[in-house]
Amino acid sequence: MSAKESGHTPKYKLISDRTNALSPSGIRKFFDLLQSMEGVISLGVGEPDYATPWHISEAAVKSLERGYTMYTSNSGIIELRELTCKYLQEKYGIDYASNGEILMTVGVSEALDLAMRAILNPGDEVIMTDPHYVAYDACVILAGGKPVMVSTSEKHGFEVDAKDIEKKITKKTRAILIGYPSNPTGAVMEKQKLLDIAEVARKHDLTVISDEIYARLTYGMEHTCYASLPGVKDNTILLGGFSKAYAMTGWRIGYAVAPKEIIAAMTKIHQYTIMSAPTPAQVAAIEALKTGEPDVVEMVEDYNRRRKIIVKGLTDIGLPCFEPKGAFYAFPSITCTGMNSETFSETLLQEEKVAVVPGSAFGQCGEGYIRCCYATSLADIEEALKRIGRFVKKYRK
Amino acid sequence: MLKDILKILENDPRTTEKQIATMVGVSAAEVTKAIKQAEKDRIILKYKTVVNWDRLEGDEQVWALIEVRVKPEPEVGFDSIAGRIALFQQVRSLFLASGTYDLLLVVVGKSEHKVADFVSQNLAHIEGVQGTVTHFVLKRYKDDGEILEGGEGVKRQPMIL
Numbered sequence: 001m002s003a004k005e006s007g008h009t010p011k012y013k014l015i016s017d018r019t020n021a022l023s024p025s026g027i028r029k030f031f032d033l034l035q036s037m038e039g040v041i042s043l044g045v046g047e048p049d050y051a052t053p054w055h056i057s058e059a060a061v062k063s064l065e066r067g068y069t070m071y072t073s074n075s076g077i078i079e080l081r082e083l084t085c086k087y088l089q090e091k092y093g094i095d096y097a098s099n100g101e102i103l104m105t106v107g108v109s110e111a112l113d114l115a116m117r118a119i120l121n122p123g124d125e126v127i128m129t130d131p132h133y134v135a136y137d138a139c140v141i142l143a144g145g146k147p148v149m150v151s152t153s154e155k156h157g158f159e160v161d162a163k164d165i166e167k168k169i170t171k172k173t174r175a176i177l178i179g180y181p182s183n184p185t186g187a188v189m190e191k192q193k194l195l196d197i198a199e200v201a202r203k204h205d206l207t208v209i210s211d212e213i214y215a216r217l218t219y220g221m222e223h224t225c226y227a228s229l230p231g232v233k234d235n236t237i238l239l240g241g242f243s244k245a246y247a248m249t250g251w252r253i254g255y256a257v258a259p260k261e262i263i264a265a266m267t268k269i270h271q272y273t274i275m276s277a278p279t280p281a282q283v284a285a286i287e288a289l290k291t292g293e294p295d296v297v298e299m300v301e302d303y304n305r306r307r308k309i310i311v312k313g314l315t316d317i318g319l320p321c322f323e324p325k326g327a328f329y330a331f332p333s334i335t336c337t338g339m340n341s342e343t344f345s346e347t348l349l350q351e352e353k354v355a356v357v358p359g360s361a362f363g364q365c366g367e368g369y370i371r372c373c374y375a376t377s378l379a380d381i382e383e384a385l386k387r388i389g390r391f392v393k394k395y396r397k
Numbered sequence: 398m399l400k401d402i403l404k405i406l407e408n409d410p411r412t413t414e415k416q417i418a419t420m421v422g423v424s425a426a427e428v429t430k431a432i433k434q435a436e437k438d439r440i441i442l443k444y445k446t447v448v449n450w451d452r453l454e455g456d457e458q459v460w461a462l463i464e465v466r467v468k469p470e471p472e473v474g475f476d477s478i479a480g481r482i483a484l485f486q487q488v489r490s491l492f493l494a495s496g497t498y499d500l501l502l503v504v505v506g507k508s509e510h511k512v513a514d515f516v517s518q519n520l521a522h523i524e525g526v527q528g529t530v531t532h533f534v535l536k537r538y539k540d541d542g543e544i545l546e547g548g549e550g551v552k553r554q555p556m557i558l
Contacts, residue, residue: 031556046557051550134558305405305420312419355555362558378409378416 022138027361030346034355041384042355043372046183048328050247052284053295059287060251060280068279074271075263076104076255077282083289084255088240092225094233096257103256103267104277104285108213108241109135110270111256115209115237116143118265124174126209129160131362131369133183133211145174151365154322154333158187162196169204176201178226179211181218181326184362184371188326191224198229207262209237213254214327216245216296219304221325227257234259244327245296246288253281303328303375310374310381317389318396328375331359335368337395345370347395352387398423399431403440406432410444447541458505460534461512464498465520466527475499478525487515498530509533 034040051057075081081098088094096102105111112135120126122144128136130149137147148168152158165176176197180189201208210226227238241254256266276282307324314321314332321332334344341358349355357373359366374381401421405412414432418425435441451457465482469475475493479500483491490503502520506512516531537545 027556027558034555040555042555044556045553047553049553301404308419308422309416357556357558378412382416 021141040353040355041380043384044355044357045373047249048247049375050299052247056284056287056292060284063283064280072276072279074267074276076277080104080282080286087289092228094227100260101257101263103263105254106252106274106277108239108254111239111254113139114266114269116140117269119207120145120174125172126175126177127165127168128177130364131184131366133179136177157322158185159189159193162200166200175207175209177209181214183327184329185331186324186327186329194224194226198232207235211239213241214244217300218326237262242285242288246292251281251284253277253285306374313385318392328373330372331369333369338397341367348391352391354384354387402431447543449545459509459512461504462532463502463504464530465500467499468525468527
């Protein structure tokens with residue numbers, strides 16, 4: 001019996017306003033439809049199709065056998081922090097102190113959430129790109145902040161222009177959030193464009209949060225780590241992890257590196273809400289850093305092959321696709337069918353049993369596009385392309 | 398380029414030349430040419446399917462690992478004897494190895510009887526063979542890079558944003 005029926009008015013609404021403000025994934029009904037169907041080829045996945053290389057898992061298994069099941073230091077096992085800092089030094093030339101400037105988190109997901117909660121006051125604005133990974137605006141809203149969108153477009157390879165960011169800056173702007181290589185577009189940012197953003201951030205004294213979870217997945221070019229740019233370190237929060245590079249999505253382990261005041265604040269929240277990142281996951285991450293490099297190289301080579309197949313395949317069937325140089329997503333345009341992203345995706349699923357993610361799920365600038373993940377078998381990619389090709393032929397205007 | 402092509406074919410020989418061309422970033426004609434040359438140079442020896450015969454009732458195979466001690470011949474060493482043994486169709490693999498024996502054979506036959514016959518009638522008489530030790534394989538867990546039982550993998554969530 002609801003409160004209304006019983007004649008009772010509750011003292012509170014059951015769910016917080018802030019949570020209600022989060023737009024439910026417009027994908028929900030699409031996802032439910034997908035779950036109810038058999039024989040679907042899904043290009044809607046968002047994780048590697050590899051299991052974690054066994055030697056990494058084994059290290060964790062061995063640690064469990066030895067009874068290594070208690071909490072670790074809030075910041076994370078010191079060996080892991082040291083190895084991660086060493087990795088960042090060797091790879092990008094950036095120096096962070098393993099004591100005080102790094103925090104091991106439950107994936108980049110938690111690091112992002114902590115970063116927002118640590119630096120935002122109610123009403124603070126955070127500028128981000130449109131389209132963007134769905135958690136970005138959610139984390140800002142949950143922290144009491146306000147997400148502000150900057151449009152990006154296929155014409156410019158979905159890179160974000162510093163001038164466009166600057167136009168959106170107001171007195172309330174507190175930070176800029178960027179995520180390259182990008183989910184959903186697969187776009188990467190050229191170094192010069194990142195330097196331009198750094199200049200805007202410096203000019204307006206804004207913190208830049210850079211989500212670089214896909215940093216190792218770049219093709220034909222070196223990833224520029226935002227934190228490696230000159231003069232940015234004091235006001236940058238770099239987020240990184242192991243999920244995509246080492247196929248460790250389920251382990252839930254990542255990190256944030258930032259100036260010590262920010263890390264101290266993030267650690268404070270972290271110690272109340274999480275205590276410490278999962279111990280076996282930290283052990284696995286240590287092994288990954290020590291011996292996992294050849295596995296990363298091989299997996300990235302393999303993603304690259306499939307990337308070429310899917311981009312060519314999409315173009316061949318009449319869905320123009322700009323070349324994604326990062327992550328494992330292709331973001332082709334479907335406007336030739338005259339349908340919007342959601343209708344295209346739903347109809348494609350129903351008629352051809354292929355699942356893709358409508359680009360509109362990631363923001364208004366994603367409308368007219370679909371996200372296709374190519375971290376799946378070659379056979380599945382080819383079959384999906386065949387079916388999508390048939391579908392496009394049928395509906396092309 | 399050749400290395401990339403070989404890696405792709407080794408993983409799945411049914412990959413078409415068109416697919417390989419896209420994956421490697423060269424033309425299909427270049428792929429065809431490179432493959433033909435590699436076949437000629439005996440870099441590509443064979444295109445193979447790994448079959449688990451144990452899954453067919455009545456067609457199970459018996460595997461044996463056979464250690465062979467050999468008296469090496471002057472000048473040619475083990476090569477000539479190894480070459481002779483390798484000609485037998487039952488010998489699937491043949492290695493010269495360090496340790497307590499010289500040659501290691503992987504032999505596959507229809508029954509233990511047939512494998513034992515091969516050892517006694519064909520192998521033991523070869524000049525230079527000083528002794529053999531036959532180990533019958535009781536169970537194969539992994540062969541040619543493939544896990545035989547339970548290697549199916551775990552299903553992923555069909556949609557993750």
